[in-house]
Amino acid sequence: MLLLASFIITILYLYQKKHFLFQNNLEKIKIEHEKNILRSQLEIQEQTFTDVSRDIHDNISLSLTLAKLHLNNINLKDDLNFNKKINVAITLIGEAIYDLNNISKSLNADIIKNHGLLNAIENELDMLMKTDLYEIKYDITGSPVFMSSEKELILFRIIQEAINNIIKHSKAEKITLFIKYNIDRMELLIEDNGIGFSTIKFQEEIPLRITAGLNNIRQRAKMLNSECFIDSAINKGTIVKISIPY
């Protein structure tokens, strides 16, 4: 009886010891995970700032500088050129306002909070369609499941990043965006028919901007605990597949 009782007490003691170790490890993993998420968030934020500054520099600043040049060179006596230059300046300022609007819309998370992910995607694709540069195929299957606004925002940023990559690097004509709502997860597919890139090549050989964009997608997908699959081949376009648990 004593032996048996000692046996059980020993088992209890050893198990509890193991349990505490397990809990400690779990706590460490949790902290590490939170740190990673925070780091990813900071990196993503930093990347967003870089993108915004680049957009401001490349588009808005250029338009405003040109507008300023046109306005500076106005000769009040030359009626014909006066009107022409004023009109050009107005067009350039209009473009700058349009670009600013676009940046503001893409950064504003309110659309997700107020109208949901699908409306935000449709809005994004609408803007893309207006350029008449792409043939866009957009399809949703299954009954839409609403996720938390934080999750939807990260997902929206992934889609924005993927579309941004297509616009900037792919030289594609067709873009496919496919969303499938399953019982336990949502599947997202973004495909283009652009120039693609070789996944076999070493990381250094792929242009830095593409890898940064792909890393952004991967990091954001990781934040959603989702599986991310990116496949591409030269002249065969790129596929980004993400499977997100609800």
Added chain:
Amino acid sequence: MNLSCYKFIKTKLKSMIEYFSKFYFTIPIQIMLNTFFVIACIINYKKIRGLRSLLLYSILALTQCLMGVYVNVIEEYTIESETFLENTINIFMVAEFIIFYVFLINAIKTVAIRKLLRIILVTFTTLIFYIWTSSNTFNEGPATLTVIESYLVIISCLFYYYELFKMPSANKIFESPAFWTITGMLFLFTFLMPFFLQRNNILWNFKYLYKPIYSMTFIGYILLFTFFINALKCKIKQPI
């Protein structure tokens, strides 16, 4: 009529107390705990999914125990009644083995061990029925078979403890109904095995010690039901 009835009850009560005293009053404690467990299980029937087989077991154990008291105290002791009691003990032993083994199979997660336990369950049950039919030993006490049963259950319980250490210790062990149930089984069979191993020896050489030593088995059942009650408490506390 009333007086004779009163006298009968008084005599039977006296002989019952005398009978219980031979086993150090372990029998009424076992009956009390067993009854409490049955009632608690019935009241919380909806919440005890996974432990329902223990309700069946405790009903069988209570019936068996009360039958033993009835045959030994209230009814006149005859060879027939003794045979009847041995038969019920045999049936109870098989039911006990099956219920405990099914519980162990469900509690253990390692596929290979589960397979092994299933094989042991089928083989041993078949073997018992084969022995009873071929050698006509159904009317005899289940001493040898109980020893084998004890070995098998104890080894299976040890498999469970082995698995506890092999798997990640994510759950709190004090809140695990399976842990308390299996520990109860281990205690019971650790008490039953030495007694049934030496049963014939005690009967032949130390008959005067038979009943006091037999109380060991009741202590085993008392511990079993104490652990079962603890398991039930953990199960009821768990969110559905």
